[in-house]
Amino acid sequence: MQTKTTPGAMLKAMREKPPLVQCITNYVAMNIAANVLLAAGASPAMVHAAEEAGEFAGIASALTINIGTLSTQWIDGMQAAAKTAASAGKPWVLDPVAHYATAFRRNAVADLLALHPTIIRGNASEIIALAGGESRGQGVDSRDPVEQAEGSARWLAERQRAVVAVTGAVDFVTDGERAVRIEGGSALMPQVTALGCSLTCLVGAFAATAPEDIFGATVAALSTFAIAGEDATLGAAGPGSFSWRFLDALAALDAETLDARARISAA
Ligand SMILES: Nc1ncnc2c1ncn2[C@@H]1O[C@H](COP(=O)(O)OP(=O)(O)O)[C@@H](O)[C@H]1O
Ligand SMILES: Cc1ncsc1CCOP(=O)(O)O
Ligand SMILES: [Mg+2]
Numbered sequence: 001m002q003t004k005t006t007p008g009a010m011l012k013a014m015r016e017k018p019p020l021v022q023c024i025t026n027y028v029a030m031n032i033a034a035n036v037l038l039a040a041g042a043s044p045a046m047v048h049a050a051e052e053a054g055e056f057a058g059i060a061s062a063l064t065i066n067i068g069t070l071s072t073q074w075i076d077g078m079q080a081a082a083k084t085a086a087s088a089g090k091p092w093v094l095d096p097v098a099h100y101a102t103a104f105r106r107n108a109v110a111d112l113l114a115l116h117p118t119i120i121r122g123n124a125s126e127i128i129a130l131a132g133g134e135s136r137g138q139g140v141d142s143r144d145p146v147e148q149a150e151g152s153a154r155w156l157a158e159r160q161r162a163v164v165a166v167t168g169a170v171d172f173v174t175d176g177e178r179a180v181r182i183e184g185g186s187a188l189m190p191q192v193t194a195l196g197c198s199l200t201c202l203v204g205a206f207a208a209t210a211p212e213d214i215f216g217a218t219v220a221a222l223s224t225f226a227i228a229g230e231d232a233t234l235g236a237a238g239p240g241s242f243s244w245r246f247l248d249a250l251a252a253l254d255a256e257t258l259d260a261r262a263r264i265s266a267a
Pocket of ligand 3 (some may be wrong): 097122123140196197
């Protein structure tokens with residue numbers, strides 16, 4: 001069996017056997033997130049209806065749930081899919097977009113946390129608030145530095161027994177015991193809507209490829225975004241051209257380049 005011990009090896013394995021990833025994401029993110037998964041080498045399916053989301057989770061290799069554009073009907077689909085994934089032992093990722101903004105979102109996230117997400121991926125403001133801290137987030141946008149969220153992430157990872165990924169200028173990943181920082185990316189990334197949501201879906205794709213190493217899979221997904229983000233910045237005139245360059249950079253990124261350039265350090 002092929003060993004998938006590095007981000008590059010995981011990227012290669014994903015492309016050799018593209019995993020089916022069920023993405024319950026928001027209306028803003030659906031198109032770009034599906035394109036991100038295709039460019040990286042995975043097979044996305046945006047399936048959220050309550051009537052089928054649970055059944056679909058039975059055939060997907062991983063599930064991602066994002067509460068960006070929430071409604072009661074969507075919550076039913078999220079709950080059904082998460083229950084199927086959890087009982088089948090399949091990895092599922094939670095993206096708690098702006099959960100601090102309203103009671104509706106807070107309640108939905110509390111109910112999803114009770115279904116034990118394998119991975120939680122959010123920006124710094126979201127992770128600080130999820131751990132009960134004072135966050136300065138504004139709607140879906142973070143207003144806090146990642147450094148400030150590291151303690152919250154460690155606490156949340158221990159409490160939830162999940163891998164927690166906090167993204168921003170320098171990303172942070174922890175499972176409560178191990179922790180790393182990942183450098184790279186571009187200041188243009190938060191200027192393009194739904195790139196964080198797309199990353200959540202890609203974390204699901206890597207988790208489907210390496211379910212035996214959820215921490216490593218999360219680090220691999222974030223590293224892939226970091227290097228593709230750097231490449232897409234070259235020649236980009238602004239967020240518009242960055243956006244399409246980013247898809248091209250993801251598709252062009254190979255395993256060797258990823259391993260040679262990923263900047264991952266113990267935290
Ligand atoms: N200032 C920055 N410099 C470099 N990369 C960034 C910066 N801000 C965000 N990113 C990258 O953008 C991606 C999305 O993260 P983020 O913007 O934190 O998520 P969200 O869109 O959910 O708020 C991640 O890959 C992250 O590393
Ligand atoms: C703008 C917006 N509004 C509701 S969801 C959404 C997209 C948020 O995307 P991201 O969290 O990746 O910035
Ligand atoms: Mg987000």
